[in-house]
Every structure is written in C-alpha cells, then in structure tokens.
Amino acid sequence: MSLIVMKFGGSSVGSTERMSRVAQRIIDKKLQGDRVVVVVSAMGDTTDDLIDKANEINDNPPAREMDMLLTTGEQISVALLSMAIHKLGHEAKSYTGWQAGIVTESVHAKARITDISPDRIFAALDEGNIVIVAGFQGMTDNGEITTLGRGGSDTTAVALAAAIHADVCEIYTDVDGIYSTDPRVVKCARKLNEISYDEMLELAHLGAAVLHPRAVEYAKHYKVNLVVRSSFNNNEGTLVREDAQMEQGMVVRGIASDKNVARISVLGVADVPGVLAKMFGALADNGIDVDIIVQSGVQDGKADFSFTVSLNDRQRALDVLSGIRSEVPYHDTTYEEGLVKVSIVGAGMVSNPGVAAKMFQAISEVGVSIKMVSTSEIKVSCVIAAGPVQEVIQALHTAYGLDTADTAFVGGPSERR
Amino acid sequence: MSLIVMKFGGSSVGSTERMSRVAQRIIDKKLQGDRVVVVVSAMGDTTDDLIDKANEINDNPPAREMDMLLTTGEQISVALLSMAIHKLGHEAKSYTGWQAGIVTESVHAKARITDISPDRIFAALDEGNIVIVAGFQGMTDNGEITTLGRGGSDTTAVALAAAIHADVCEIYTDVDGIYSTDPRVVKCARKLNEISYDEMLELAHLGAAVLHPRAVEYAKHYKVNLVVRSSFNNNEGTLVREDAQMEQGMVVRGIASDKNVARISVLGVADVPGVLAKMFGALADNGIDVDIIVQSGVQDGKADFSFTVSLNDRQRALDVLSGIRSEVPYHDTTYEEGLVKVSIVGAGMVSNPGVAAKMFQAISEVGVSIKMVSTSEIKVSCVIAAGPVQEVIQALHTAYGLDTADTAFVGGPSERR
Numbered sequence: 041m042s043l044i045v046m047k048f049g050g051s052s053v054g055s056t057e058r059m060s061r062v063a064q065r066i067i068d069k070k071l072q073g074d075r076v077v078v079v080v081s082a083m084g085d086t087t088d089d090l091i092d093k094a095n096e097i098n099d100n101p102p103a104r105e106m107d108m109l110l111t112t113g114e115q116i117s118v119a120l121l122s123m124a125i126h127k128l129g130h131e132a133k134s135y136t137g138w139q140a141g142i143v144t145e146s147v148h149a150k151a152r153i154t155d156i157s158p159d160r161i162f163a164a165l166d167e168g169n170i171v172i173v174a175g176f177q178g179m180t181d182n183g184e185i186t187t188l189g190r191g192g193s194d195t196t197a198v199a200l201a202a203a204i205h206a207d208v209c210e211i212y213t214d215v216d217g218i219y220s221t222d223p224r225v226v227k228c229a230r231k232l233n234e235i236s237y238d239e240m241l242e243l244a245h246l247g248a249a250v251l252h253p254r255a256v257e258y259a260k261h262y263k264v265n266l267v268v269r270s271s272f273n274n275n276e277g278t279l280v281r282e283d284a285q286m287e288q289g290m291v292v293r294g295i296a297s298d299k300n301v302a303r304i305s306v307l308g309v310a311d312v313p314g315v316l317a318k319m320f321g322a323l324a325d326n327g328i329d330v331d332i333i334v335q336s337g338v339q340d341g342k343a344d345f346s347f348t349v350s351l352n353d354r355q356r357a358l359d360v361l362s363g364i365r366s367e368v369p370y371h372d373t374t375y376e377e378g379l380v381k382v383s384i385v386g387a388g389m390v391s392n393p394g395v396a397a398k399m400f401q402a403i404s405e406v407g408v409s410i411k412m413v414s415t416s417e418i419k420v421s422c423v424i425a426a427g428p429v430q431e432v433i434q435a436l437h438t439a440y441g442l443d444t445a446d447t448a449f450v451g452g453p454s455e456r457r
Numbered sequence: 458m459s460l461i462v463m464k465f466g467g468s469s470v471g472s473t474e475r476m477s478r479v480a481q482r483i484i485d486k487k488l489q490g491d492r493v494v495v496v497v498s499a500m501g502d503t504t505d506d507l508i509d510k511a512n513e514i515n516d517n518p519p520a521r522e523m524d525m526l527l528t529t530g531e532q533i534s535v536a537l538l539s540m541a542i543h544k545l546g547h548e549a550k551s552y553t554g555w556q557a558g559i560v561t562e563s564v565h566a567k568a569r570i571t572d573i574s575p576d577r578i579f580a581a582l583d584e585g586n587i588v589i590v591a592g593f594q595g596m597t598d599n600g601e602i603t604t605l606g607r608g609g610s611d612t613t614a615v616a617l618a619a620a621i622h623a624d625v626c627e628i629y630t631d632v633d634g635i636y637s638t639d640p641r642v643v644k645c646a647r648k649l650n651e652i653s654y655d656e657m658l659e660l661a662h663l664g665a666a667v668l669h670p671r672a673v674e675y676a677k678h679y680k681v682n683l684v685v686r687s688s689f690n691n692n693e694g695t696l697v698r699e700d701a702q703m704e705q706g707m708v709v710r711g712i713a714s715d716k717n718v719a720r721i722s723v724l725g726v727a728d729v730p731g732v733l734a735k736m737f738g739a740l741a742d743n744g745i746d747v748d749i750i751v752q753s754g755v756q757d758g759k760a761d762f763s764f765t766v767s768l769n770d771r772q773r774a775l776d777v778l779s780g781i782r783s784e785v786p787y788h789d790t791t792y793e794e795g796l797v798k799v800s801i802v803g804a805g806m807v808s809n810p811g812v813a814a815k816m817f818q819a820i821s822e823v824g825v826s827i828k829m830v831s832t833s834e835i836k837v838s839c840v841i842a843a844g845p846v847q848e849v850i851q852a853l854h855t856a857y858g859l860d861t862a863d864t865a866f867v868g869g870p871s872e873r874r
Contacts, residue, residue: 056513090533096473098540105543108551109536112529116507119526123515126522134525139600160600183556183577 042207043165044069047079047175047197051214052271053117054084056124062212062271063124070130070170077161077171077204079197080121082113103148107177107187111137114174114193122172132170135160137177138185142196144178150189153178153196153258156203173200191252198255202262209264212271213250217278218243220442221295226434230444233276234284235293242385242419243294256280284387291395292386292440295433301331301379301423302354303412305346306361308371311338315368319345322364328353331381332414332421342371346412348423351377379411380429383421384436396420402439406431459624460582461486464496464592464614466630469688470534471501473541479629479688480541487547487587494578494588494621496614497538499530520565524594524604528554531591531610539589549587552577554594555602559613561595567606570595570613570675573620590617608669615672619679626681629688630667634695635660637859638712643851647861650693651701652710659802659836660711673697701804708812709803709857712850718748718796718840719771720829722763723778725788728755732785736762739781745770748798749831749838759788763829765840768794796828797846800838801853813837819856823848 046066053059070076090109094101101109118134125132141157164171175193178186188195194211201209215223216231218240223229235243237260244253251268259266259280269277284293309315323330333347349357354375361373382403389395396413399420403410412423424432437443463483470476487493507526511518518526535551542549558574581588592610595603605612611628618626633648635657640646652660654677661670668685676683676697686694701710726732740747750764766774771792778790799820806812813830816837820827829840841849854860 056510059514093473093533093537094540097476097537098544101540102543105536105539105551108539108553109533112532112536115529115532116510116526119522119529120510120514122522122525123511123518126519127515134522136525136602139602185553185556 042074043077043204044074045077045079045197045201045204045206045209046212047193047210048081048212048271049193049214050081050084050087052212053080053121056120059083059120059124060127063121063128065212065271066121066170067125067128067130075165077165077173077200077206078121079173079175079193079200080114080117081175081193082110083117083120086113086116104184107148107185110187111174111177111185114176118172118174125170125172130170131168132172133164134172134174135164136174137196138179138183140173140200142173142178142199144180144186144188146180146182146184146186148184148186151178151180151186153188153199156199158200158204161200161204191254194252194255195258198258198262198264198266201264202258207265208267209259210267210269210277211251211255212269214270214272215250215268216270216273216275217268218250218280218294220293221433221437222297225297225430226295226437228443229437230442231275232278232293234279234281236284236387237280237282238418239284239293239385239387240280242383242416243296251280286388290386290441291388291392292384292436292442293388294385295436295440295442296383296385297429297433298381298383299426299429300351301348301381302351303346303348303376303379303423304354304357304361305344305374305376306370306372307344307374308342309345310369311341311343316345318364319361319368320347322360322368323349323357326356326360328357328360330357332412332423334412334414348379348381348412376411378426379423380426381421381423382429382432382436383419384440385419386440387418389420390417398439399436402435403432406435408432459491460494460621461491462494462496462614462618462621462623462626464610464626464628465498465688466610467498467501467504468631469629470497470538473537476500476537476541477544480538480545482629482688483587484542484545484547492582494582494590494617494623495538496590496592496610496617497531497534498592498610499527500534500537503530503533521601524565524602527604528591528594528602531593535589535591539587542587542589547587548585549589550581551589551591552581553591554613555596555600557590557617559590559595559616561597561603561605563597563599563601563603565601565603568595568597568603570605570616573616575617575621578617578621608671611669611672612675615675615679615681615683618681619675624682625684626676627684627686627694628668628672629686631687631689632667632685633687633690633692634685635667635697635711637710638850638854639714642714642847643712643854645860646854647859649695649710651696651698653701653804654697654699655835656701656710656802656804657697659800659833660713668697703805707803707858708805708809709801709853709859710805711802712853712857712859713800713802714846714850715798715800716843716846717768718765718798719768720763720765720793720796720840721771721774721778722761722791722793723787724761724791725759726762727786728758728760733762735781735785736778737764739777739785740766740774743773743777745774745777747774749829749840751829751831765796765798765829793828795843796840797843798838798840799846799849799853800836801857802836803857804835806837807834815856816853819852820849823852825849 122134143155144151220230266280539551560572561568637647683697
C-alpha cells in the first residue's frame with residue numbers, strides 16, 4: 041500500500057465533466073489499495089474571473105484582500121471534486137489550505153510554506169477517506185489567509201508529499217510528461233522517462249508551464265519523487281528524482297530556448313575592486329534577474345561588461361545603471377533586443393568532453409553566429425540572434441541523438457499553476 | 458463613540474456599483490466617529506449559482522462539502538467590499554467566519570452559533586480598521602467549516618453584536634423597516650418606529666423576508682438593539698428592542714397573514730389519556746410544524762380535533778396520521794386547503810379587553826366567516842377562507858387605527874438571508 045499525492049491543475053478540472061473524470065481517476069488509484077491525497081487548483085478561468093472582479097472595484101487592491109478573494113477558487117474546486125467522488129460512491133473530504141495545516145510566512149500573494157501539520161490529513165486517511173486539499177494557499181501563524189504565488193498548487197503538492205512522506209507525488213497536467221524540447225517546435229521531441237531535479241531546474245523555462253521551478257526546488261530539497269503525467273491518458277509520464285537514470289547514449293537530456301532575452305553592455309567601467317558587486321547588487325535590489333554575465337579583458341584600467349536580462353526588465357535595468365553612475369562610473373551603455381538563449385542540459389555532460397564544441401558546431405552549421413556563451417556543470421547556453429531558432433533547436437536535437445519517432449505529445453495551452 | 462454592527466444582504470452588494478455605494482455608506486458611519494463592524498452576505502445570485510454547480514456534479518451532495526462550497530460566496534463578498542473601502546481611501550480588513558472567531562455546533566447546513574471569540578475583531582478595530590465579517594458561516598471546535606442556514610447572515614450580525622457588546626445592530630435591507638402590514642397589500646401600511654422582540658417574532662411571517670426569526674430570538678436573548686432600515690436611503694428604519702414604546706392609541710402593532718395554510722381534522726378519536734401526545738408527537742417527529750389546534754367537545758367518549766399545517770406538509774401529515782392509526786384509532790380524517798390565517802399582533806392587547814371582539818366584528822363586516830381562532834397574550838389569529846383577504850386586512854388595519862398617509866415602502870423582492 042502506497043501513500044500517493046495526486047495534483048490536478050485548473051484545466052484538468054475545468055468543467056463538471058472533467059471534474060467527474062478526474063474523480064474516477066482518483067478512485068481507480070484508491071481501488072489499487074493506495075492511500076490518496078489530492079491537491080487541486082481553481083477550475084479553469086475562475087482565478088482570472090476573480091481578478092477581473094477585483095479590478096472592477098479597485099485597480100490596486102490590497103494583497104491581503106486579493107488572497108482572501110483568490111483562495112475561494114481552490115475552495116470551490118475541492119468541494120466540487122469531493123462531491124464528484126461521493127457521487128461515484130466513495131468517501132472523500134475536502135480541506136482548505138489552513139485546514140490541511142499548511143503554514144506560510146506572513147507575506148501575501150507569494151508566501152513560502154514554512155510548516156505543515158498533517159494530523160487532520162492522516163486522521164481523514166485513517167477513516168478511509170480520499171483527502172482533497174486546496175492548492176496555492178495557506179495560513180500564517182496569525183491566522184491570515186495567504187497564497188503561494190505562481191506554481192503554488194505544484195508547491196502545495198510537493199510540500200504535502202514531503203510532510204506526509206508520500207511514496208510519490210504525481211503532477212497531472214495536459215501534457216504527457218517532460219520532453220527533450222518543446223514538441224510544438226520540434227516534431228520528434230522525445231518524452232523523457234526520467235530526469236534529475238537539477239536538470240529539471242535548468243530546463244525550467246522549457247518545463248515552467250508544466251512544473252514550476254519552485255516546486256522542483258522543494259522536491260529536490262526534500263527528495264520527493266515527482267511524476268509528471270497526463271490527466272487525459274494513462275501514459276507513463278516522466279519521473280523527476282535525484283539520480284535519474286541515463287538513457288543509452290543520452291549525454292544531453294533536453295534543449296531549452298528562451299525568446300525573452302535582452303543584452304545590456306556597460307562599456308568602459310573603471311576596474312576598481314567592488315565595482316561589480318555594486319553594479320549587480322543594485323540590479324538585484326531592484327528585483328532584476330541577471331542571467332549570463334560576460335566580462336571582456338581589461339584595457340587601460342577600464343573593462344566592458346555584458347549581461348542578459350529578461351526583455352521586460354531591460355529599461356528598468358538601464359535606469360538602475362544610470363542611477364548609480366556616480367558610484368559606478370562608466371563610459372556608455374548599449375543594449376540589444378530580439379535575442380534568444382538556447383541551452384543544452386544534461387547531467388552526463390560533466391564526464392563527456394566535447395559536448396560544448398558539438399553545440400557550437402551544430403549552431404554554426406545552421407549559419408547562425410553565437411553572441412554570448414555561458415556554461416555550468418550540466419548546461420551550456422548560447423545567446424543567438426532571433427531568426428532560425430527552430431532550425432537551431434532541431435539541429436541540436438539531432439546532433440545529440442534525441443530524435444525519436446514517438447510523438448505522444450498532447451497539445452493545447454499549458455496550465456499556469 | 459459607538460460600536461456598531463452593520464449588516465448588508467446579498468441584493469445590497471449585488472453588483473460592483475452597489476458594493477461601492479455600500480462602502481461609502483460604511484465610511485460615512487466611520488467618519489461620524491463610530492467603530493464599525495460589517496457583516497455581509499454573498500453577492501446577489503452567487504449562492505444559487507454555486508448550488509446549481511454542485512447539483513450538476515452530484516444531485517445529493519454531502520452537507521459538509523456544500524458548506525465548504527457555499528461559504529466561498531461570503532468570502533468573495535467580504536474581500537471585494539474591503540477592496541471597495543480601500544479604493545475610497547479607508548482601512549478595512551475582511552474575515553471569514555472562522556477568522557472572526559465564530560464557533561458553531563458540529564452540524565452542517567444549519568449549525569447554531571455556540572461561541573464567539575472576538576479578539577481579532579477588537580484588535581483590528583483598535584488598529585483603526587473597518588472590520589468586515591463573512592455572514593452565514595462559522596467553524597466547529599474541530600475546525601470544520603459550517604453554515605448557519607436560512608437567515609444566517611442576520612444571525613451572524615446579531616450574535617456578533619452581542620459578543621462585542623455593540624450599541625446597535627443595523628440590518629440594511631431593501632425595505633424601509635418593519636411595517637404594520639405588507640405594504641404591497643395595504644397601500645397605507647404604516648412603518649413602525651419601534652417594535653418589541655416578541656411582537657416581531659409573532660409577526661415573523663410578515664417580517665421573515667426582512668428579518669429572520671432566529672436572529673430575532675438571538676437578539677431577544679442577548680438584548681441586542683436591532684434596527685431594520687433601507688440600504689438605499691437614509692430613512693430612520695424600525696428599532697426592535699425589549700420594551701418598544703407604544704405609539705398613541707396603538708393597541709395592535711401589526712397585521713400578518715399567511716396564505717399557506719391547510720386544515721386537517723381528525724374525527725372520532727378515542728378520548729384516552731396520551732392520545733394527543735402520541736398524535737402530535739408523531740407529527741413533530743416527522744418535522745411537521747403544527748400551528749393552531751382546536752378540540753371540539755367530547756361526545757360518546759370520542760373527540761374531534763382540527764389543526765393547521767403548512768400547505769406543503771398537508772399530505773405528509775395525513776400519511777403520518779394513517780401510519781399511527783393502530784396506536785391512535787380514529788374514525789376518519791378530512792382536510793381543507795385554500796385557507797388563510799390572519800393575525801393581529803400587539804403587546805398592548807394584554808391590558809385592553811375587547812381587542813379580539815373588534816377583530817371578529819371587522820372580519821364579519823367584510824362578509825367573511827371565521828373557521829378557527831387561536832389567541833396568545835400578544836396575538837389573535839383567525840383562519841378564514843381564501844378570498845377577500847386583502848379587504849379583511851385593510852378592514853383590520855383601519856379598525857385598529859393603523860392607517861397612515863405615509864407610504865415610504867420601497868418595493869422589490871426581499872432578500873433571503
């Protein structure tokens with residue numbers, strides 16, 4: 041008898057028919073003899089509808105009251121799912137985040153889970169119930185209702201799985217699992233059987249729609265076995281765990297791309313100790329995520345820096361730089377938009393020299409020049425000009441032997457939390 | 458500085474514009490220097506929509522899960538109302554029933570409040586907030602979410618007012634207050650300035666749409682001053698309290714009618730001790746409310762009984778009687794539908810002889826015959842055939858000097874909770 045957490049996103053329970061289908065799926069698991077805890081998101085567009093309603097009344101509503109409002113979405117889901125299970129003749133009990141003992145920081149809209157007291161969950165399981173917990177929400181020590189922000193329901197599922205020592209946490213979504221690259225871009229993308237937490241984190245941009253990075257971090261920290269699988273079929277899905285098994289000859293596990301990249305260059309920065317810390321500290325203080333940083337050699341006591349930020353942050357980053365110019369003197373700034381970052385990810389590349397070289401070769405064969413490069417132990421990223429990105433990804437996919445005839449990808453818009 | 462509870466029903470907050478108008482009204486009260494606690498129902502049709510959704514999934518949903526589902530309606534209301542108040546530049550905090558410390562019995566769908574711990578309410582008031590509490594809901598000692606059933610938000614308001622020792626509990630609704638009779642029936646119905654709890658309870662049928670009897674009982678028990686007034690204007694409303702001041706010459710305060718009456722007669726019942734207890738015990742056990750009971754004299758050791766029940770309960774009452782016929786032998790049963798109960802209510806009638814006689818006289822002058830009579834200290838009820846009921850009520854209204862030229866009644870469907 042296993043203890044299993046099953047998480048269903050908003051589109052999986054987007055209608056009463058889908059709700060009933062999910063109920064049957066949960067019951068099937070129970071009938072296998074497992075103890076089942078279910079985490080559910082708000083149905084379909086519920087959250088967006090609530091946000092619209094709030095904005096009709098107040099274009100800048102207090103975060104506390106938004107949390108009060110939005111948490112009703114998941115409460116509606118859990119109650120209805122429980123009713124659907126009862127309709128099919130099985131016992132179920134639904135719980136809000138606070139009822140399930142999910143304690144968070146005293147922050148609204150993006151609280152982190154600090155503790156879970158699963159006593160009520162175990163009591164309900166012991167009574168033979170299927171336990172259904174509202175995702176995305178918790179309560180502070182002071183009894184304030186909070187939400188976990190983007191990817192919140194995934195995080196609820198993983199944190200619950202950790203707290204109750206579940207054997208596995210299954211994330212049901214509208215795709216079959218994690219793919220070697222976006223199957224909408226590369227037709228013969230390969231569904232991965234296994235992937236490690238670190239690889240999954242590096243593939244975040246690829247997988248974000250399927251699995252939120254925060255949930256992966258949580259899973260890594262608490263060593264929760266995660267399975268990503270489709271709520272519409274019984275295919276195996278992808279297992280995310282510490283030591284994912286390497287498939288034959290697969291040095292690179294997956295290829296990710298990010299079209300949302302801007303490069304900023306700061307030219308002629310005085311080469312004085314502490315200058316970099318000041319510059320990137322100021323950017324961080326303003327909530328700007330800097331990705332790749334490249335420094336070219338120092339000349340005449342001056343250095344040139346280039347770094348990438350998300351397209352949305354480009355102007356703000358430039359403003360920050362001009363704001364600290366008195367502390368960090370520089371000659372000029374330039375920027376470039378319309379860039380794409382392409383990354384290959386795989387735990388196997390550590391022990392396989394020549395992986396990066398093969399990447400550069402494959403990209404150059406498509407006739408694309410590389411503007412920036414960044415490497416980590418399990419990743420190589422290249423920034424290229426937007427253009428034949430699809431061909432680049434396809435070329436890399438083929439070069440690393442990832443192509444397969446099997447295209448089990450189920451299309452459609454991905455879920456957001 | 459007063460401490461005031463204001464309760465707004467679903468139609469008062471039925472749209473975002475109405476929500477904003479209510480917010481302004483609450484702020485006006487605050488600006489007078491009062492400390493304000495607000496209780497709100499679910500917006501407009503929210504509750505009905507949720508019930509429909511539940512029934513799509515399960516035609517017989519568990520009461521526990523219905524409570525989980527329905528309580529989201531009020532949670533949405535309080536969050537949005539708080540946002541509307543913030544939009545107008547004032548501080549407010551919304552609370553669910555459990556957050557406000559409202560503890561109930563362990564019963565779903567119709568729990569009674571057993572305790573209120575208003576610590577958080579006082580703390581929020583002390584911080585200068587307008588406090589907004591979700592009506593209709595509470596939590597058991599075990600942390601289960603419950604609802605209070607019909608009239609639940611009124612009850613929440615009154616119970617909160619009692620717990621925090623509020624100076625007054627104002628029930629805002631879509632009518633101007635309590636009327637001497639239904640202003641839709643009698644054009645010159647008089648709005649009452651004051652009425653006692655007991656009178657209000659006797660006028661329950663008249664007032665049910667405006668004020669739930671359970672809330673009145675609660676107010677009476679804890680001596681909470683209740684004011685019923687319109688959310689659409691600033692008229693004075695009606696004060697409900699222990700010793701309502703008598704207006705000049707007003708022996709009768711109000712006239713109620715109930716068109717939903719059936720008479721059942723049980724003929725030839727053996728006059729044996731315990732027979733009545735068995736008969737009416739069986740009816741009560743089946744949840745049938747018996748109103749007026751009349752026994753005619755005993756003849757040959759047999760008695761005839763007549764009693765009234767609500768029209769909906771008529772068939773069930775007859776079934777119960779035939780089910781206990783072996784224990785309570787009788788000759789036959791008959792019934793009559795299409796009856797109306799007309800009642801005059803007034804604390805003053807105790808010390809004024811001839812009040813009932815004047816009623817019989819007025820009814821006979823309309824040419825209507827009286828079928829059953831029942832009296833209490835502050836009420837006389839007559840059952841008559843349906844027909845010129847409006848004339849009967851008008852005649853009684855005139856006979857007891859209740860007519861007035863002032864018709865400030867605001868029409869429209871009344872709120873249900």
